[in-house]
Amino acid sequence: MARTDVRFRAAFNQTLDQLAGLAPGDALPSELKLADSLKVSRTVVRAVLKRLAEGGVIRLEGRNKSLLRPAQTQDHLPEREDYISLRELEGRFLDWVLRFDVPADTSLNVTQLAKQFLVPPHLLQEFLASLGQFGLVERRPRGGWRLLGFTADYAVELSDFRTLLEVNAARTVSTLPKTHPVWAAIDALDREHVQLLDRIETDFRDFSPLDEKFHVTINAVVKNRFVTDFQKVISLIFHYHYQWDKQFERDRNKAAIGEHRRIIAAMRSGDADAAQAAVQAHLATSKETLIASLRVNHLDQDWHQGPLGQVRATEAP
DSSP, rough: OHHHHHHHHHHHHHHHHHHHOOOOOOOOOOHHHHHHHHHHHHHHOOOOHHHHHHHHEEEEEETTEEESSSSGGGGGSSSTTTTHHHHHHHHHHHHHHHHHOOOOOOOHHHHHHHHHHTTTTTHHHHHHHHHHHHTEEETTTTTTTEEEEOOHHHHHHEEEEEEHHHHHHHHHHTTTTTTHHHHHHHHHHHHHHHHHHHHHHEEEEEEEEHHHHHHHHTTTTTTOOOHHHHHHHHHHOOHHHHHOOGGGHHHHHHHHHHHHHHHHHHHHHHHHHHHHHOOOOOOHHHHHHHHHHHHHTTTTTTTEEEEEEEEEEEGOO
C-alpha cells in the first residue's frame, strides 16, 4: 500500500472519529483546522471530505460542510491490508485470555493491543465497549480500559440465564426435521468431539473453541440477536483463563465431551424432554465448576457451601 494511501486512510478514519461528537446538521471545522488537527495537507483533507460526501456522511455546499448522519463502523477504511475482521478479533482476544496469564484488573493498552491483534484502534475500542455492557471490562476515568474480574453473584446469574436460553434451543433442535441444515453441522461436531477425545491427553485445551462452536451451533437455531450477543459473553466467561483450576482442566474437558455427546444423542432421538435434561445436567456441572473456580481464586467471599449447595453467607443457618 502506497505511503500516500496509508496517510489518506488514517486521516479519513481520524476525521470520522472527530465527527462522532457532532449531531446531524452541525457544521464541520474548516479545511485549515482539519488539516492542522490531522497533521496532513489541505489536499488530503479535500480528498477526505470528498470521500465522506460520496458516502453520504456529510454534505458539501461550496465552503459549507455539514454532517448528514452519524458515522458507522463500516464507514471506516482498513488502514492496513493485513487487518483482521471483528469476528477474528473476538477469537484472538479470547485466545489471548485463554493462552496467556491475563489476571483480573489488568490495564488494556488499546494502541499496543491493536497492533498485537492487527486491528485499527477504533475497532478495538468498539469491541471493548461491547464487552463493557456485560461488565467484563470498564473504561478507566483517565482513559483506556481495564479487564474486570467478577463476583459469585455475576457467575450464578449468568449461569441461570444461560440455562434458560440453551434449554430452549436444545428443545427446538429436537423438534426439527432431519432435513434441517443444523443436523449436518451437529453430525460434524460429534465427529470432532470423538477425534478430540482420542487425543485429549495432549490437546485438552483445544476443547475451548470446540465447546464454543457446539453451543453456538445449537443456539443459532433460535433466531434472536440477543442470544447471539449473549453467546459471546458465554465464551469469554465460561472459558476465562483465570477462573479455572488448571490442575483438573484435562479431566474436566474430557467429561464435558461426554456431556456434549449425550446432548447430541438426546436431540437426535427427538425427545425434547431428554434433550432438556441433558442440557441442564451439563450446565449444572459448568455452574458448579465456575463457582468452585471462584473459591480457588478468592472471588467468593460472600458465599459458602451449604447442605443445598452454594448459598449466600447472609442466608447461612
